[in-house]
Structures are given as C-alpha cells and as structure tokens.
Amino acid sequence: MNPITGEIYHKSKKIKKTLGIIVESKIVPIRLDYSLGLQLILVNPIPLFFSRMGLLLAATAVMMLFVIYCIVWQVKILRRMSRVLRIREDFSYAMVHDMKTPLSSIIMTVELLHQGRLDDKPQLRERYFSIAEAEARHLLALTNKVLTLSKLEHHRLRMNPEALPLRPVVEELAVRLAPRCPKPLRISYDLQVPDIHADAEYWPEVMQNLLDNAVKYTRPDAEAVEIHVSTRAEGRHTELRIRDNGRGIPRRHLRTIFDKYERASAERSRQPQDGAPAGFGLGLSFVHQVVRAHGGTIRAESEEGRWTEFVIRLPEIQEKEKK
Numbered sequence: 001m002n003p004i005t006g007e008i009y010h011k012s013k014k015i016k017k018t019l020g021i022i023v024e025s026k027i028v029p030i031r032l033d034y035s036l037g038l039q040l041i042l043v044n045p046i047p048l049f050f051s052r053m054g055l056l057l058a059a060t061a062v063m064m065l066f067v068i069y070c071i072v073w074q075v076k077i078l079r080r081m082s083r084v085l086r087i088r089e090d091f092s093y094a095m096v097h098d099m100k101t102p103l104s105s106i107i108m109t110v111e112l113l114h115q116g117r118l119d120d121k122p123q124l125r126e127r128y129f130s131i132a133e134a135e136a137r138h139l140l141a142l143t144n145k146v147l148t149l150s151k152l153e154h155h156r157l158r159m160n161p162e163a164l165p166l167r168p169v170v171e172e173l174a175v176r177l178a179p180r181c182p183k184p185l186r187i188s189y190d191l192q193v194p195d196i197h198a199d200a201e202y203w204p205e206v207m208q209n210l211l212d213n214a215v216k217y218t219r220p221d222a223e224a225v226e227i228h229v230s231t232r233a234e235g236r237h238t239e240l241r242i243r244d245n246g247r248g249i250p251r252r253h254l255r256t257i258f259d260k261y262e263r264a265s266a267e268r269s270r271q272p273q274d275g276a277p278a279g280f281g282l283g284l285s286f287v288h289q290v291v292r293a294h295g296g297t298i299r300a301e302s303e304e305g306r307w308t309e310f311v312i313r314l315p316e317i318q319e320k321e322k323k
Helices: 046-115 122-153 166-180 203-216 283-293
Strands: 022-024 041-043 161-165 185-191 195-199 225-234 237-244 297-303 307-315
Touching (some): 046 122, 122 283, 161 166, 166 185, 166 203, 166 225, 195 203, 195 237, 195 307, 203 225, 203 237, 203 283, 203 307, 283 297, 283 307
Parallel strands (some): 185 225
Antiparallel strands (some): 022 041, 161 195, 237 307
C-alpha cells in the first residue's frame, strides 16, 4: 500500500472490517522514498477460540454456577447450624432453670425433715412430704417427656391405638387442672364421635398438654377459662377440636409452635409485665410427634387476644376395634 495516500495495491485476501474483530499494525515503509509499505492485519482469534473451545467454556460456566450454588448452600447450612446451636443453648439454660426450682424445693424439704424440725407438727410434715413428692413427680414427668420425644423422633416408639372414650379422659384431666387454674375452669363438649382411635397411654398426655396450655395462657380480662372440646366424623378420619378463650397466638408463630424448643410466647415471656409463663417448649412438640405417630395431623388456628383452637385429624376406628 502507499503509506502516504493509503492506496492499497495488493492484499492477501478480502477482510471485512468490523469493529472489534480485527487488529491492524502500523504501516511499515519498504522503500526509501516511502512510496510503498506493508501493513499487517490480524483477524481477532476470539470467534475461532469460541468455535473450538465452546464445549469447554460451557462446561466451565456450569461448574462455576455449581460452585456458586454450593457456596450459597453452605452459607445457609452454617446459618441454620448457628440457629440450632443458639436454640440448644437456650434450651439447656431453660431446662436447667426449670429443674432448679423443684430440686431446690426437694432439697429444702428433705433437710427440714431430716433435721426433725417437723416431728411435732404432723400436718406440716405431711404437707412438706406432699410438696417433695409433687416436685419429684414433676421432674420425672419432664424426664419421661424428653425421652419419649427422642424415641418418637428416632421412630423407636410404637403406638397401640384402640377405641378410647374421650370425655372421661378430659374430665379426669380437668379435676387435676382445676386446683392450678387461676380462674374457674369450664369445659363444654360436642362429641359427635364419642370414641377416638388413640393410644391409651400417650393420648391422655397429649390432651393434658393442650388443656394445660389453655390454663397457662388465660386472658387477664377473662372471667373464666373456657375450653370447648368437639369431635366429628370427616371421611375416614375423626376430627378433634380443642378451643379456648386464651391470649391467642400471633400469626407469624403458627408455623413454628410445633417445632422442638420453640414456643409462640418466647418474645412475650421475656417481658415480665405480660405474665407469660416461662418454659422451653416441649409440650406442643410432644403433641405433634404423638399425633404423627398415630398417623394423624395437627394444626393451630388462632386470633390473637381472643382464642386458640387446635385441630387434630386421626384415622377412624376400625370395625373390629369397635366390636
């Protein structure tokens, strides 16, 4: 080409000049009078590179996406583990705190009895014996509940469902709860299905947890603790509903109240003015696990400040068991 005018005399092949895909060198004179020169034009190798290594690049991109996904998943797992560790710490603290009071009561009672200070006061001595026995039973019940939960979670506990009359179970529990209830306890019934298909050993404890929650979370402005127990046939299942007039459960907690070591009143229980009972939330988790072991389901419905209702669906009683 002519370096001065830029006129091209000869070229090796036709090159379509497109921005970004060619590289041009400077014009190099090959005559002293600068009448003739050479220019090197290099085709950008990117299209050739992609055409020959496309599969490798695609595989690399897929691997990068997989690595990014794994990193994000690991971060989620670490956050979940951190939450589990925090829950375990809270549970350990709450459990030790809950066990400390009955242990202190038992130790104090035994010391007084051992020292003989109540030998001349038989009524007071009998009262202290009753206190020690009640606190010991409370600790035993707590221990059994933890062990039962562990067995249920590992599928090592089998239920033996049978036709169980529901009303006698509730009435017996009401007699036990009445002395601890801060207000009059009123229980009403609408039992279209009088018997349910449940284990006679574990189902009363399920009902006790649900009724006990109704007593614990009584509304301060309520005149009485009102509990309504109803059953009805629904297809091949029996639907059991336990409704109270308590404080209710915030909607954001309805999905987590059956989780282990969770409780809907956790935030409020940290505020003494609310008067919410302390604890570490094994009751509803126990209820959920036992209901699942029966082949049933449980859910909670609530309106905060007015009522809470637990809805349990259990398989119906087989004909041979009815007989």
